[in-house]
Amino acid sequence: MRRLPPSKLDAWRELSRETIADGRIFTVERSMAESPIDGKSRAFHRIRSVDWVQLLPITRGNEAVLVRQYRHGLQRITLEMPGGLVDAGEDPGTAALRECLEETGYRARSAQPLGNVNPNPALFAHRLYSFYATDAEPERAIQNTGSEVTEVVLVPVGDLEGLLLAGEIEHALVAGALWRYLRLHGHR
Helix, strand or coil: CCCCCCCCCCCCEEEEEEEEEECCCEEEEEEEEECCCCCCEEEEEEEEECCEEEEEEEECCCEEEEEEEEECCCCEEEEECCEEECCCCCCHHHHHHHHHHHHHCEECCCCEEEEEECCCCCCECCCEEEEEEEEEEECCCCCCCCCCCEEEEEEEHHHHHHHHHCCCCCCHHHHHHHHHHHHHHCCC
């Protein structure tokens, strides 16, 4: 792979920062920053959260263990990979395995990395770590907490591309991880 040349842009210099809202799992900050071009300061908003994880668990029968859940932003049910927040001091791979067991009842023993991304650099300051596991087995009942309610859906891995192309899986971060998995592992 050819490397891109380094950027010639300069970063903005942050002058001040204040928390303006606390949403329990995230905070919203207002930041004043100075432009490297004209020296003027401008206001920006940033959402701060702990890191997130998601896992594509795959059974020995080559089925992806996905979850349906209600998403209030869309006000409807979506189809996604199990995932959630990384606890303080927790390794992202461990968090992904924990979230999988809680949301699906399936235990996976080893989380293999699919990479990490920033959910939206214009607004967010954290990372999303994506993993897959090929040894998922049902172990116990789903153990949702709070407002989370999930339903397990087993999907043949060979059907994932069709679901993505049909828009059945519309969560951008889930879609990105699934496309990466399909590209890296040749499942089509």
